[in-house]
Amino acid sequence: MKKIYTLFLCLLAPNISTIAQVPNPTSGEIFLDLKKLNVLGSAMHIAAHPDDENSLLLAYLAKERLVNTFYLALTRGDGGQNLIGSEQGEYIGIIRTQELLAARRTDGAQQLFTHAYDFGYSKTREETLDFWGKDLILGDVVYLIRKFRPDVLIARFPPDERAGHGHHNSSAYLAHEAFKISGDPTKFPEQLKYVKPWQPERIVWNTYSRGFQNNAPTDGGEYVEVDLSGYNPILGKSYSEIAASSRSMHKTQGFGSAPNINLRKDFMLHVDGKPAKADLFDDVDLSWNRVKNSGKVSQMIQKAIADFDLTQPSASVPALVEIYKELETLDSKDFYVRKKKEEVQELIKESLGLWFETNPADYSASPGGKATVNIKVVNRSLTPVTLKSIKMTGAAFDSTLNVSLNSYEALQFDKTIGIPKNLAITQPYWLRKPIKDRKVFQFDNPDLVGKPENDPELETAYTFFIEGSTFTFTSPWKYKSVDPSEGEIYRPFELRPAVTVNLSEQVFVFADQQPKSVDLLLKANEPNMKGKIAFDLPKGWKAEPAQLDFSTKDKYEEKIYTVKVTPPTGDSEGKMAVKVTTDRGTLSYSLRSVEFRHIPTQTLFPPAETELVKLNIKNLAKKIGYIAGAGDEVPAALRQMGTEVTMLDEKELGKDLSLYDAIVVGVRAYNTEDRLGFYQQKLLDYVKNGGTMVVQYATARNGFLSNGLKVENMGPYPFDISRDRVTDENATMKFLNPNEPLLNNPNTITQKDFEGWIQERGLYFASGFEKNYTPVFASKDPGEEEQRGSLIYTKYGKGIYIYTGISFFRELPAGVPGAYRLFANLISAGK
Secondary structure (H helix, E strand, C coil): CEEECCCCHHHCCCCCCCCCCCCCCCHHHHHHHHHHCCCCCEEEEEECCCCCCCHHHHHHHHHCCCCEEEEEECCCCCCCCCCCCCCCCHHHHHHHHHHHHHHHHHHCCEEECCCECCCCCCCCHHHHHHHHCHHHHHHHHHHHHHHHCCCEEEECCCCCHHHCCHHHHHHHHHHHHHHHHCCCCCCCHHHHHCCCCCCCCEEEEECCEHHHECCCCCCCCCEEEEECCCEECCCCEEHHHHHHHHHCCCHHHCCCCCCCCCCCEEEEEEEEECCCCCCCCCCCCCCHHHCCCCHHHHHHHHHHHHHCCCCCHHHHHHHHHHHHHHHHCCCCCCHHHHHHHHHHHHHHHHHHCCEEEEEECCCEECCCCEEEEEEEEEECCCCCEEEEEEEEECCCEEEEEEEEECECCCEEEEEEEECCCCCCCCCCHHHCCCCECCCECCCCCHHHCCCCCCCCCCEEEEEEEECCEEEEEEEECEEEEEECCCEEEEEECEECCCEEEEECCCEEEECCCCCEEEEEEEEECCCCEEEEEEEECCCCCEEECCEEEEEECCCCCEEEEEEEEECCCCCEEEEEEEEEEECCEEECECCEEEEECCCCCEEECCECEEEEEECCCCCCCCEEEEECCCCCCHHHHHHHCCCEEEECCHHHHCCCHHHCCEEEECCCHHHHCCCHHHHHHHHHHHHHCCCEEEEECCCCCCCCCCCCCCCCCCCCCCCEECCCCECCCCCCCEECCCCCHHHCCCCCCCHHHHCCCCCCCECCCEECCCCCCEECEEECCCCCCCECCCEEEEEECCEEEEEECECHHHHCCCCCHHHHHHHHHHHCCCC
16 A cells, blocks of 8 residues: 655565646636635634544535634644554654645645644643643744634633543643733734734634534533534535545544534534624624725625636636736735735636646756756636746746747646755755654744645746736646556655665664674665765774765666674664765765655655664564554564564464464554454464463454454453553553563563653553453553553463553664563563
8 A cells, every 4th residue: 555665665666656636626616716705714723633623614614604714733643553554753743744634635624733743642731731842832823823813713622631631631721822812912922023913703612522422512601503514516515525535534543434414513612702692703704894995805706706607717817807906906914915815816727727837857856956847838718828937946947938828738848957956855844853852843933833844945936917917826846657557646846865875674683792784775866976885883883894985877776785783792772873975965864755545755864874772682582473463663673683573464374373482463453454353263272272472452443343353352361451551651660570470581671671761651551351361560650540451461271371552562663672671571471
């Protein structure tokens, strides 16, 4: 389903992201956009993560009420799970950002974000705001309210324990706090260089009860009903159908949805401001009365609506041009005048079916290099249009043409463009600096606050003469190709470092003094590259050779180099960085490209480095069978411990399992892998006959059975999966029995082994196990009771069965030494 360049690009078969060009809107959609010109208002929906949003409400607001509609997700969902790949952290945040943008293209809303990094599950608002920094994220919310001027704020969650966890609670709290101060010029006064104070009319909570059932609030307070069960005959869809398509974009979370074509009412509980009596926008003037001297504009728009011809949208262009001229007579600083001018200009383009693209011949170039582009312009109407000029921003090309465009006939030509050396490589703006303490993204430019992705470094401005007026439209460069099975495919144009180097593993673990081979995949992103490769190593580590020469002839040529890395005598950990010196300077980038069928290709250039870990570790399990789960990088970590790992697909599961010292089941495998329902008894027989089975966490949902799993019981004796977790990665791990074999064989586990963990201790702990299983640890978050279900085991026949909710799937790829030592004990339990 996807291709991801994590290590060696040349070893992976391609799989194309099947993203086509966004189609020109239909006549019905153009008509709705025309009607929207007479609606001056907006709403902002606020929550914590991708998939928190009420997609049905967004579709209703954007396509029925025709107000500018925003969804502000405080985070990009970086701490979430991944059902379709192995990406974690900021990489799944990249995917979920694109899933949100795909959802917004479907439901018609606009997407916004803050500085906040999704650091994982948080139980309290206090912890969340302490991690993020309350003032930073509150300032972001205030800034976005001031910038986009919503009349109504709609919180998805309440600011208390009913919200489910700390991020949700914080989103509601920050929404309310921002509502109270966004109109006050003494609050965040530094923002007033860029935006003006703005006070929304009200803030409401889009209430729900358990299971997100939409019942009328029963705990008092004023509220209004919003009927969301409507059908839009212009679009040929109900808002429920639009919302289901939007929600189904959240594929990493397994949120595919079917429309609920039925009556649906939501309830908006008043939180602050002037209460609504009957309608969400009570006392909000959504007309042109908000703009001085605009009566004529309103009348002109109403006439254009009445005269609109669905069979010939271009007939509206003369009227739209006159509307634009009238808008130019109004106050150019007025927020609504500026916004409506943008909308009218876009409507002119849509009504003409005006097509213009700049398509590079290749999908990437490097700053200082060159790119050949094809420029194509088509007037797909009978209305006379003149192309006056073409100018490229970010590149040196400016051409005056004054060419009359023949209807339906393409004007196109090729041009080789020099790429300026000072352009930035294609790197998400929020990842250009390290994530501060894994809590917030670092960027200083206030103009970036809220933006879902980068502004294009390279775009083309096309200036047209239409009905006596001049209009300029811009479009980013986009690479396109034709796939035999998928048709035309678009891909974002990338600015790449001239050379990238990927290392063969994210982590190298050394259990002794023996050197290990580290393979480097060098990729030239420009032709005729040459230079030297050198290494920055932690103190005491050595690389042989210490320096390498390289040369390449062709663009995208790849070469593999190998160095021997030797650890110091004692325990040590640190990063090995690769530095490449060329005539373009010294570079230290790797290349990571993520491709899924439902989003555009996303390419990042993280530092060219790997984690080196020297530790005292023993592992008695030499041959492991592994059943992959959802998004699983644990097998690579097991190989670093000197273990031979065989991935157990249907064919391998059908063979003799007694060959394995242990069998490990990946995260959520019991939720996602149907085959486990057929091979469960064989796996338990393997344990009964002397094998060791280690099962990583599962969730109690998304399966065939009522318990959400593919089997009735995961273990030889029943136990339940709870939602219990310990989110404090520094929480004390109390040893319930210090003499426990799992804590002493072959490695003696101490509290030092729980230092340096990331994000959490664990999640989805076992419960109801006390009769037949032995717990190993007790742990807790501050102020809570001890949890004992993070690691349990039982002897079954001659073997050992282990269930663990400890987050090894995060800790092992991150190179946490203690996680390796503890996991070695688990897989060695039968030895």
